[in-house]
Amino acid sequence: MTNKQGDHDHDNDNPPAKRLGRDEVRPLPKRFYKSVSVAPREDMFDVLLDGRAIRTPGKRPLALATEPLARAIAAEWEAQGERIDPATMPLTKLANTAIDAVSERWDDVAADIVAFAGSDLLCYRAEAPDGLVRRQSEAWDPVLAWAKQELGTDFRLRQGVMPIDQPAATLDAVRRSLDGIDALSLAALHVMTTIGGSAVLAIAHMRGHLTLDQAWDAATVDEAWQRELWGHDAEAAATAALKRAEFAAASRCVDLLRSHR
Numbered sequence: 632m633t634n635k636q637g638d639h640d641h642d643n644d645n646p647p648a649k650r651l652g653r654d655e656v657r658p659l660p661k662r663f664y665k666s667v668s669v670a671p672r673e674d675m676f677d678v679l680l681d682g683r684a685i686r687t688p689g690k691r692p693l694a695l696a697t698e699p700l701a702r703a704i705a706a707e708w709e710a711q712g713e714r715i716d717p718a719t720m721p722l723t724k725l726a727n728t729a730i731d732a733v734s735e736r737w738d739d740v741a742a743d744i745v746a747f748a749g750s751d752l753l754c755y756r757a758e759a760p761d762g763l764v765r766r767q768s769e770a771w772d773p774v775l776a777w778a779k780q781e782l783g784t785d786f787r788l789r790q791g792v793m794p795i796d797q798p799a800a801t802l803d804a805v806r807r808s809l810d811g812i813d814a815l816s817l818a819a820l821h822v823m824t825t826i827g828g829s830a831v832l833a834i835a836h837m838r839g840h841l842t843l844d845q846a847w848d849a850a851t852v853d854e855a856w857q858r859e860l861w862g863h864d865a866e867a868a869a870t871a872a873l874k875r876a877e878f879a880a881a882s883r884c885v886d887l888l889r890s891h892r
Contacts, residue, residue: 659714667709669701676701680708689731693723696813700726700887721880722887725822729815740821741809748805748830749797751786752850758790763856770849777840778831782808786831808834816888822881826850826874836882843882847875 664680671677675694677684678701685693685708695701700722707720717724733740753771757763778784783804789795809817816837823833827850836846848855854871858864 659716661714662711664708667705669698669705671698678705678708687727687731689727691730693726693730695726696815697888697890699890700884703883703887721877722884725818725881725884726815729818733818733821734814737814737817740817741806744809744817744821744824744830744833745802745806747824747828749802750794751797751831752828753831754786754788754795754797755792756788756790757853763853766852766856770852774831774835774841774849777835781838781840782834784831805830805834813888816885819881819884819888823878826878826881837885843879846882847878850878 666679666681668679668682669676670679670684672684672692672694675696676698678693678695679685687693693704695704704720704722704726707723710719753775756767775784775786778786784801785798786801787795787797809820812820820833820837823836823846824830827833827846829850832841832846832849835841836843841849851871854867858867
């Protein structure tokens, strides 16, 4: 049993090329620059292509808060071959989204994370078998206990998939936990929330309570159980690998934003 609202949302957000027929897929743009560098500008850092600062698709400066993040994004551009493949540039994509969209819709993005908390993966438990029930409890109960202590939440749990109305005070506490987060960190948190199906896991990871591996393992308890039960599935494994890579990129973005200038 899974309750990953994020799976549905994420799948609907596939790149347009995946929704087009094979003959309609547009070719990737050619690399148009030779050199990539990073330069400070006021209290931010720009990524330069042949000495010119990159702009977002919305024509805004791609200005980053820390030099390590700017250099990581520069490395994505430097790694491009004859053509530029956005699929290999997750940090650039995340920064573009934060600057062009999240910065203007901060409250909406925060509200969406709170909505995920209202149907959080950690609150919906299997009724059977006992092994899965035990694994969910071992992986999720300590995180909910941490959230109760650190965030002031008190989530209700239920076996099965019937919706739960979470206490308003709990959702208010989740919303307060987002106060002061910059747009790029919020964008990264939203990615981890939607992919993992859990705002609680994403916040616990962002705050350093869970490592990347711990957060991912907790988010995929059900999938791991299914793998052990039914064996390896190549297609499912490939999909999981893509999701984990996107989750890991969002996690790395948060880490790089914490870095000193």
